[in-house]
Amino acid sequence: MSQIQLKNISKHFEGKQVLKDINLFVKEGEMVSLLGPSGCGKTTTLKILAGLIEPDCGDILINGDSVLNIPVERRGVVIVFQDYLLFPHMTVEENVAFGLKMAKVKKSKRIKRVRDMIDLVQLNGHEKKYPRELSGGQRQRVAIARALAIEPRVLLLDEPFSNLDTRLRETMREFVCQIQKKLGITTILVTHDKEEALMTSDQVAIMLGGEIKQFGSPAEIYERPVSTIVADFFGEKNYIKGEIKDRFFICDVGKFKTDFNGFSKVKAMVRPEEIEISARDGENGILGIIKSKTYAGERVYYTIKTGNMEWKCILSSQKTFNVDEKVFIKIDFNKVVFFKDEE
Amino acid sequence: MEKRNLIFKIIMNILIFFLIAPLIILAIWSFSKIWPWPDLFPKSFGIRGFKYIFNPSNKSLKILMFSVWLSTVVTVITLLISIPAAKALGVYNFKGKRVFKILVLAPIIVPPVVVAMGIHVAFIRMGLANTFVGVVLVHLIPCIPYGVRILTNVFEILGESMEIQARVLGANPFQAFIHITLPLLAPGLLSAGSMVFIVSFSQYFLTFLIGGGKIVTFSMLMFPFIKSGDRMMASVYSSIFILTTLTVLLVMEKMVKSYYKGENYFYL
Ligand SMILES: Nc1ncnc2c1ncn2[C@@H]1O[C@H](COP(=O)(O)OP(=O)(O)OP(=O)(O)O)[C@@H](O)[C@H]1O
Numbered sequence A: 001m002s003q004i005q006l007k008n009i010s011k012h013f014e015g016k017q018v019l020k021d022i023n024l025f026v027k028e029g030e031m032v033s034l035l036g037p038s039g040c041g042k043t044t045t046l047k048i049l050a051g052l053i054e055p056d057c058g059d060i061l062i063n064g065d066s067v068l069n070i071p072v073e074r075r076g077v078v079i080v081f082q083d084y085l086l087f088p089h090m091t092v093e094e095n096v097a098f099g100l101k102m103a104k105v106k107k108s109k110r111i112k113r114v115r116d117m118i119d120l121v122q123l124n125g126h127e128k129k130y131p132r133e134l135s136g137g138q139r140q141r142v143a144i145a146r147a148l149a150i151e152p153r154v155l156l157l158d159e160p161f162s163n164l165d166t167r168l169r170e171t172m173r174e175f176v177c178q179i180q181k182k183l184g185i186t187t188i189l190v191t192h193d194k195e196e197a198l199m200t201s202d203q204v205a206i207m208l209g210g211e212i213k214q215f216g217s218p219a220e221i222y223e224r225p226v227s228t229i230v231a232d233f234f235g236e237k238n239y240i241k242g243e244i245k246d247r248f249f250i251c252d253v254g255k256f257k258t259d260f261n262g263f264s265k266v267k268a269m270v271r272p273e274e275i276e277i278s279a280r281d282g283e284n285g286i287l288g289i290i291k292s293k294t295y296a297g298e299r300v301y302y303t304i305k306t307g308n309m310e311w312k313c314i315l316s317s318q319k320t321f322n323v324d325e326k327v328f329i330k331i332d333f334n335k336v337v338f339f340k341d342e343e
Numbered sequence B: 001m002e003k004r005n006l007i008f009k010i011i012m013n014i015l016i017f018f019l020i021a022p023l024i025i026l027a028i029w030s031f032s033k034i035w036p037w038p039d040l041f042p043k044s045f046g047i048r049g050f051k052y053i054f055n056p057s058n059k060s061l062k063i064l065m066f067s068v069w070l071s072t073v074v075t076v077i078t079l080l081i082s083i084p085a086a087k088a089l090g091v092y093n094f095k096g097k098r099v100f101k102i103l104v105l106a107p108i109i110v111p112p113v114v115v116a117m118g119i120h121v122a123f124i125r126m127g128l129a130n131t132f133v134g135v136v137l138v139h140l141i142p143c144i145p146y147g148v149r150i151l152t153n154v155f156e157i158l159g160e161s162m163e164i165q166a167r168v169l170g171a172n173p174f175q176a177f178i179h180i181t182l183p184l185l186a187p188g189l190l191s192a193g194s195m196v197f198i199v200s201f202s203q204y205f206l207t208f209l210i211g212g213g214k215i216v217t218f219s220m221l222m223f224p225f226i227k228s229g230d231r232m233m234a235s236v237y238s239s240i241f242i243l244t245t246l247t248v249l250l251v252m253e254k255m256v257k258s259y260y261k262g263e264n265y266f267y268l
């Protein structure tokens, strides 16, 4: 059981800065997600943590001690890579036993541990098979069992589910979360799937362009993004500029009541799913016209034009409107997130 | 479809014929006593050639064993040198990598004879001329390009990821090499090793120059007969030559396969 601390980690590759001043604190037994688009430096962060790459500067502490000078094999940080990298010339059993063998664990102990691990990932009956005889999900289980067998201090998962089809991905995700909770192993999960990050983790770190933009609980990250960049990462949003005055938000489309009074010049972020649409005016409705409609099964995406503003809305498909229909939209400006307007 | 199959079969058979025919003629030659020119078959058969070779006083078999030993040593050393070099060329990125890749082939492109002349002088000074070590060293010149080139291609496919995974799981660099890289490399080592063995085994001039007649290999025994036109003797020696290399290759393959438990030994 270990806590991890990354302190001011930076890394350049060929003159290009890939990581900028990364700070991250993972509590004992927690599952933290590193969430970010492709190429933002997630894998690089994991590799630095595991000791495969040296950072330009900064420090890594595990349980308070710097591990920068400890070589990969003795750091106790295991990565499960995206493509599992099972050793093709070894059976399932031998793969799982590999780390123990390298650590020169006694044979009797090794056999017991391997059996326990195979039980844990429910691969009984497949012990003697070679990796190429396994399905994708089974391979992944072997990879996880192999990593856990050596009782690492920290488990790093690099997009472990991205090679699986949707169904299997959900099963494996649940499965891995269960194991993680059961063993209480400190884990960092790298992903570019927002839902995955929000569903599985205790904390989420949003990484963009080599920087951690926000670090917090899933609800915090989703409901109170610190910047429009973080907010946009979880899907397109509506932004409207305006002014806060005497408990009112004044903008192009009207004057609305709000409790917010942080600063006066603001940019309000309205989530598409928080906009109510109705055919008749309630109170405070804004008149608009439906410009487009995209059907996506359980949801329908609309764009609605009010004055010179276009709103993106998401509605459940139970209630539908047609293109060119006149509708009223209603927004609760108490739920809206206000950002300081920089310009 | 039928027709295409037929054409394919014909081409296959022609190819096989061209591969086998010289060997058959070689075999016939090595048993024939007299085979004058326009005749399709030898006039009479005999086993003078084999008698000669198996006669201990001619030391042919002893020299054959020595040659196999020499080429085995050369093969092992070549592979030992080639593995790290090929890994660097196949896995890592560095400045001038392409130049190095071409330079590695230089000994094959430039006739080794040119280099060997200079080396000979140096070896005489260093006392390496006319010695086993000297001959082994000079054999490395034409052998290393093959070793490095073949293994580089293998490393390019293999990459470094498996080794990294092993390290992450607690293997030190040496363990990762022994338990992961080497087994994965085995098929490549086999083809590189076969190639290198044959190159070394058939070296004539370099052995002659550096060995100074003191180190005698099997291919050197062959030459006088080929030169003097004793076709029968030349054929006998050639047959033995081919049989030896084939045997060595088979033994090598068997060894690798049994070591890595047979069936699953081709990973690439
Ligand atoms: N060894 C390297 N040499 C040079 N550049 C590198 C190296 N490794 C990574 N990079 C660069 O660093 C950046 C971050 O790479 P990284 O692999 O960490 O991204 P990632 O967030 O894991 O992306 P993905 O989601 O696609 O896996 C990329 O722009 C990549 O091109």
Ligand SMILES: [Mg+2]
Binding pocket: A042, A043, A044, A158
């Ligand atoms: Mg990555």
